[in-house]
Amino acid sequence: MKKLITIIGASCLLVGCGTQNLGPLEDKTTKLRDENHDLKLDIQQLNQDISNQKSQLNALNNDKKNVSKTVDNNNETQFLSASSQYYQNIAKVIGNFNKLDLTKKKKEDKNQNLEKLNTISNDIDDAYSKYKNAVSKDKMSANNENEDKNIKQINKNLQSAFKDIKNGYESNNKEKLSKGKTKLSQINMSSNS
Numbered sequence: 001m002k003k004l005i006t007i008i009g010a011s012c013l014l015v016g017c018g019t020q021n022l023g024p025l026e027d028k029t030t031k032l033r034d035e036n037h038d039l040k041l042d043i044q045q046l047n048q049d050i051s052n053q054k055s056q057l058n059a060l061n062n063d064k065k066n067v068s069k070t071v072d073n074n075n076e077t078q079f080l081s082a083s084s085q086y087y088q089n090i091a092k093v094i095g096n097f098n099k100l101d102l103t104k105k106k107k108e109d110k111n112q113n114l115e116k117l118n119t120i121s122n123d124i125d126d127a128y129s130k131y132k133n134a135v136s137k138d139k140m141s142a143n144n145e146n147e148d149k150n151i152k153q154i155n156k157n158l159q160s161a162f163k164d165i166k167n168g169y170e171s172n173n174k175e176k177l178s179k180g181k182t183k184l185s186q187i188n189m190s191s192n193s
Helices: 002-065 067-098 107-134 142-170 172-185
Strands: none
Touching: 067 107, 067 142, 067 172, 142 172
16 A cells, blocks of 8 residues: 555656646747747748749849830930920029019119029020930930920020010010010920920
8 A cells, every 4th residue: 555655646746747847848839839930921921032033033034135125215214304304494494584573674683684684594505405415316216306396496485585585674675575575475395386
């Protein structure tokens, strides 16, 4: 009977010790499950990244095959950038003109306004020169050639309008000044003119 009590006591002791060791094992199992889940997510992300890289590689290969199309796109981008900059410069010039008070008749005010009108005229020439230097006529598409003609006409009309404005203001000729302002207001900045 002593042996039986010893065996039962030892069994109870082993059972008690065994349950204490299960807690850390369950924590480790949970931690390993979480790590396994994170690794699966990482693998999915890597597979997605690989798929994205393959798509980019295919796109680059297609671009490589279409070099002439890329060159055309670059020419188009270059033209659009140059024409956009021209229009921005002209808008700035017109904004500067709108700030002038051409009703002033004092000699000092008049001289300042004439100087500003000269600067505006020079800015128009500068905007057109920068545009012409930035584009290549032989690389233009048909649409760009039409836009180029439009810009050339706009530049011509602006110069004519500001010449009349300056001459009318300088000589106190209200009719010529009004003619120049009318020309300026009738300039069509769209490519459909």
